[in-house]
Amino acid sequence: MVVDTERTDRVFRALADATRRDILLRVMRGESSVSTLASYYPMSFAAVQKHVVVLERARLVTKRKQGREQLVLGESSAIEHAIEQLERYEIEWRERLVRFDEVLQNSLKGRKQ
Amino acid sequence: MVVDTERTDRVFRALADATRRDILLRVMRGESSVSTLASYYPMSFAAVQKHVVVLERARLVTKRKQGREQLVLGESSAIEHAIEQLERYEIEWRERLVRFDEVLQNSLKGRKQ
DNA sequence: ATAACGTACAACCATATGGTTGTAGATACC
């Protein structure tokens, strides 16, 4: 079950930065050129361009060339992948609660006897 | 809306490592001492202890002392926090699809006239 | 043709990260 860790690593790593999360929100609302994105943040164009590369490698965004611009667009599948990963933990949690409940039930039965 | 970025950073950062994700799965199944956890991985006790600290700072796990052992337990609220964050992106995505659909509908109406 | 714009990428820097070994303090065992 240690499949896909590379991808999962990259997705969570990409999401672990506030600037990248903000870029992602913007490009899920609609595609935007890299320089337009750069104009929103108090850092150099190169820094923003690097953030886009990180998002791209995590497959959270895609780019398409239009003239001299590179338009960045959010990709929903990677988000879904991340949510699926997290839901595994929720499932574990619920199963744990169920087991706890069983133990509780058994101990109550024990008392009644 | 730039609230809570520190916490979100820490949660995603903590999840961006396969060893930490595995530790998290184990301690959501049931609490475990740090040295027991360490026995599962091909690295030093100190390395695993550091991973636990990272999970702890992200509030993905809690510790409680029992004798000389420190028992680590998964915390569901941080996972839920992370899922909530990700669902924001899903919502953006759906809204984007709705807008796209509206544009499409309008262009179809336009043609009919 | 030349200037301006948008992008990519290299080189560099400071700091963070993930690992190591070693040391020291509590607690449990004999």
Add this chain to the structure above:
DNA sequence: GGTATCTACAACCATATGGTTGTACGTTAT
């Protein structure tokens, strides 16, 4: 008491990360 176990933490190292500036190249505008 003495020894083994569990944990925490410091010091260290190599590499990754997030930022910078500078350069090069293709595209658009004058």
